[in-house]
Amino acid sequence: MSTLLLGRKDVADLLDMGEVMWVVEQAFRDYAAGCAQMPAKVYIRVPKGDFRAMPAAVPHAVGVKWVNVHLSNHERGLPSIMGVLILSDPDTAYPLAIMDATEITAYRTAATSANASRYLARRESRTLGLIGAGRQAYMHLQSHALVFPLERVRVYDVQPQAAEAFVRYFPQFCVKASSAEEAAMSDIVCTLTPATAPVVKSAWVRPGTHIDAVGADAPGKQELDPALLCSARVVVDDVTQACHAGEINVPLRQGLFQKEQIWATLGEIIAGTKPGRRGDQEITVFDSTGLAIEDVATAWMIYQRARERGGCQSMDMV
Ligand SMILES: NC(=O)c1ccc[n+]([C@@H]2O[C@H](COP(=O)([O-])OP(=O)(O)OC[C@H]3O[C@@H](n4cnc5c(N)ncnc54)[C@H](O)[C@@H]3O)[C@@H](O)[C@H]2O)c1
Missing domain, CATH: 3.40.50.720 (NAD(P)-binding Rossmann-like Domain)
Structure with missing residues (x-):
């Protein structure tokens, strides 16, 4: 077993807005039915912005997104929002993937609004x-x-x-x-x-x-x-x-x-x-x-697509 390492381009190539809309809609349905867990976001403020830790469990996957908002980043040629997400197997806790969450955030937010x-x-x-x-x-x-x-x-x-x-x-x-x-x-x-x-x-x-x-x-x-x-x-x-x-x-x-x-x-x-x-x-x-459920549900979809496609970088954690 190995942990997939998915950078921003890998994730962007695997994302499709129509599919994310469907995944996010299902995540909201699961959450309303009590089939998903989501403790409240944790915020850490720093002088130039803030960080958020966003954990969630959806059917099949558990994960946490670590994301920021730094508005002055544009002056440095960086996005104001960047994120990374760890996706784990709920049964063994093995980390299935570590992936870029900048693209996930961009897609899942707009997909949720359109829903x-x-x-x-x-x-x-x-x-x-x-x-x-x-x-x-x-x-x-x-x-x-x-x-x-x-x-x-x-x-x-x-x-x-x-x-x-x-x-x-x-x-x-x-x-x-x-x-x-x-x-x-x-x-x-x-x-x-x-x-x-x-x-x-x-x-x-x-x-x-x-x-x-x-x-x-x-x-x-x-x-x-x-x-x-x-x-x-x-x-x-x-x-x-x-x-x-x-x-x-x-x-x-x-x-x-x-x-x-x-x-x-x-x-x-x-x-x-x-x-x-x-x-x-x-x-x-x-x-x-x-919501973290939007991120983790989207990450689970990306993980499955990445496994199907193959050829991704990985590392061993045990
Ligand atoms: N709800 C969510 O899930 C979610 C997810 C991602 C981002 N956000 C928030 O959405 C906002 C936008 O995110 P983004 O990634 O597009 O940021 P961004 O920095 O890429 O763009 C923000 C834009 O808003 C403009 N702006 C600032 N103040 C304005 C005002 N008073 N009137 C009109 N325009 C103004 C800026 O000039 C800039 O072009 C941020 O506040 C971010 O924290 C929310």
């Missing part, structure tokens, strides 16, 4: 607004294009050159929005920034909009006007993580939103134990903090 949009957005959604034009924006366009026949994508970034680069990359139907407000005038809006104050105001959002709030994944981060949360049907990926570090964490601490206002988890919606959207006029919000 949330699939369950919560209006079926006839045709326009997508992306606020923040970093790595996640590229992935969110990819995942949403698999679900919705998009006719127009509006992208906004505080750094105009980031939005311009995005539009050059996807020239067919993307336009640079002149403001977050313009991007928010879309059927589906994805907020993908590291903001610590609201970037989307309640008054800008039209009835019937679905929002994937993705950027807030640590205490103190926030992208939406709390009034917007209060007027929306709010679905979270995990109640404990969302209260601690998700989009609702700041409004909860400020007393502007109550835990009881959370309608459901995405797992409950996927499993059908709670209904999703009620009518075309409702605003729905998915609060994504990023």
